Amino acid sequence: MRTKINSILAILLIFVTSISCDNYLDLRPQDGIIRQEFWKTKEDIQAAVIGIYSSLLSNPPGIGGDTVSEYLFMYGELRGDLTAPGVYVTTDERDIMNSNIVSANALTSWAAFYRVINYCNTVIDLAPAVLAKDPTLTQAQLNNYLSEALAIRAYLYFTLARTFKNVPLKLNATLSDLDNFQLPVTPQNEIFAQVIKDLNLAEEYGVKDYKSIASNKGRITVYAINAMQTDVYLWMENYQGALTAANKVIDSNNYQLIPASNSWFNRVYAVGNSSESIFEFQYTTQNLNPFYNMFLQRPEIIASQKVFEEVFGIDYNNALNKDIRGERASLVPGTNEIYKFTGLNSDERKSLQESDTHWFVYRYADVLLMKAEALAELNQGEEAVAIIKNLREKRAAISATALNVDGKNKIDVIDYILAERSREFAFEGKRWFDVLRNAKRNNYSRIELLINMALSSAPANQQQTIITKLKDSNSHYLPINDYELYSNKALVQNPFYK
């Protein structure tokens, strides 16, 4: 009798536990959504694509470290000659500024870039399957989304290859821990080739007009893709390609330079999305840019001593005659504070709560000057000089910075373009890349550009070492971070960083 009761109880217990345990064994996250439930409608694709943009602006929740826009600033400016250490400069920043770079330097981490690349890869891999599930999604819409992901991925690989030279190329999404993470590096030229391939496809798929200004400036359009193509072609020394791509932007008649006035700075930078803008990271008052702290509250980086006097020039006879891009646009004279990302107009700064100045990836002037560079290399220097002249008039550049250049003299024209670019894009993350691109052209025929830049900015007691280091072309690229070398055994360190 007793055994019988016991067995009944036991059976009952098994029933109860095995039935009510259903939820218990379900391991779905409670605060997120899993892949099998996502990727079903076109809204899902849109959410994923907008997610890519927002991860360019700031890191996803729970992930610290610098944002992509901060890296873009630092990779483009720290090694150039327009910046100097501020009071709160970090050791890592200072070491990069002084060409004292080791692989332990935390700023050489590329994690922020590969994180966004993976988001792009995920869209590219998984979005096409939605076509079968959501009948309202058209092939054209899908292509538009793919174009955005392809272009952003291309731009990030382009930046990585300009910064690190050879980097691992991963073109498919990382969806499981079983993926192979031990990827070797791909040479820079192959990365560039892949970037062009992606951009050409993106151009084919791309959107010309989103019907809203914020989207036209904040999302990838065909013209943003053309601007990227121009840039990449210049790096690949394909000047005809660069010229063709630049002309596509110019011939669209979508963009124009805003004439110099007191409101120019406010319109182009503080407000943003102006008719000069092609692609900007859209910071808002809900999603503030990271530069307020970096340049104003606890200044890590300031403008170098020479920027105000030598780059923008001073008219000692007439204080009102000034380049609109200089005083209280790029910087504040005297304190050398970088003003571009914190200023509201020529008198006031933004407050912390309204510090929403965008990050400017491509502006129309960039395309114009890149076209001038391509023209100069195609021996059409006169046209290049005309472009510079026109831009300088629009910017009220002062005569002290004007050069009388013979269009047939390629070196002089390029020097003029570089000088004009340093005025136009001061602190927009371009300087180092501009100089490096021109120095390395034709097998480093103009290495002196880099050396002269070092001469004007290097600390006196390290100058000779820095110059000698720059004579090694491998030193122009950052090392692979120690952590990456440790976790990915297939990587080989840049030989300069021994």
Next chain:
Amino acid sequence: MKRYLTLNRLMRLTLGVLLTITFLNCTSEKFKESTDETLNITDYIRQDKDYSMFLEILEITNYASFMNTYGTYTLFLPTNDAIKNYLSDLGVTSIKDVPLVDLQNLVKLHILDQKVNTTSFTDGKIAAPSQYGQFLVTGASNSNGVSSITVNRTSNIVVSNIEVGNGVIHVIDKVLRVANKTLAKTIEADKTLTIFTEALKATGWYDKLNQPVADTKNLNQYLTVLTQTDEVFKAAGINNIADLKLKYSHLNDPLNVKDSLNLFVSYRIIPKLLYLADLAVTPAVETKAPLEVISVKLSKDTLLLNQEVYNGILEKGVVVNREKSDGTASNGVLHFVNKNFFIKKRLPAPVYFDVADQPEFRKLTSIFRQHLGLTASLFQAEMSEVTWDGANRITYLDGKAGSSTGGGWHGDFLEILRFRTGYIQNVQFKTPVIIKGKYKVWVGYRPQTTKTPLVKVYFDGVELPKLINFLEYPTATANDQEERVLESQGYKHHVTPYDRNQNSRLCGVIDVPTTGRHVIKFESLTSNTGAQTWIDVVEFRPIDMDQLWPKLQSGGDGIIYQ
């Protein structure tokens, strides 16, 4: 046995188990006793066959165990190939053939007592000396497009910044060599320096340059010598020591420290260890010639000595030969210059120092000397040549033309609001270059009727006798004669035409010991200073010069002669 068997089964089992446990389980378990697996220097070297020869040296010299103790060391670790080359340079086949003392010195030269990563290397010496005492020089070299960091100019760093438990290791491809020659011997051994060697011997400096350094860790006991080759002498028309004596030795007694030839040599000896990288960041260096300094300028990548602008004329400097310089000797360092040079003889000249003319103010072009009545204030961190106590800002005031603050020289003032302890105190300015000699110091200012301070002035830390009372307005004078009387009382009108808001006070006479830039400090002695203090110009006039004329232009930039 029988007794054991008589026990019941349970007891037997228990006993058996107990016995087994005691015998088997008594081995102690192995616990990991260290928390850190990082190797120390010697253990690290032991792991790698490429460094076996240096390990052997460490063992012979008894340094092996020392380098395994905890601490913070830097080791420059030569590879086996490097040591083989070193041995073949010495002409021996094995390490054991090298004298023990040499090996010990060699090891000491490769070890620093501090941990130094390559990120803190400069063009010059590493801040910490080696255990041997000699400083190591870092730099970079490029061969076939590959750049490497170098140590002592010859050894390339092959692997850098290897972190070990007790410091850091840099692997080098060539053994560092001990500099065992003194400066005197190094100069003598150089066949291109015969005239300079003879000059050293003739003036007695040879023996001084031949003395070893007593305290190798004290930088000030080392010497830096600026030499020039025979060719440079010949370019200056000096073909031998006789010519040199003829040209310089005016007392015909080179051993006398006052003889010009002696000064010629002592002016080239700097009582400090200064590699080129150190020179590049030192605006002026003292020499062994009494009170004579050499100014140093870095123009792009060229180091220039004594390049100065005096009275608007650029005096070209002497170029330092970078390739040959930075030669390390046991008691100092040797540099080469490309041109003959000597102490510049200069007569004291007046310096009118407009204290508001600071490089940072000059950049504010919409304000600076526009005479619009505008001001700009800067914090101390933003100024390069002014310092003060307190966290508040000082101001540039550009007086409006024709107004009561527009009558200073250049029409501008340096304005200090609440010049007192606890707000802004001890304002120090770096002066322009003043040639050595005796000067009277006049301070031109714009007085106010209330709440201005009584100020004491210091020149290079030396207190000047007379105070400036910023309440004191000028006394009007009818003619030059009356102003001469005023001058004898320590007052004058520093600007012309006369402005009743501009006064100048004689603070005292100074003796400027060396030609160069000096420091002038203003200290407020008043605690209730609530108003602005306006300083216009500090005049350093040589004592034998007219103290009234030329005057400075009121509201303009000119200097006006009588």
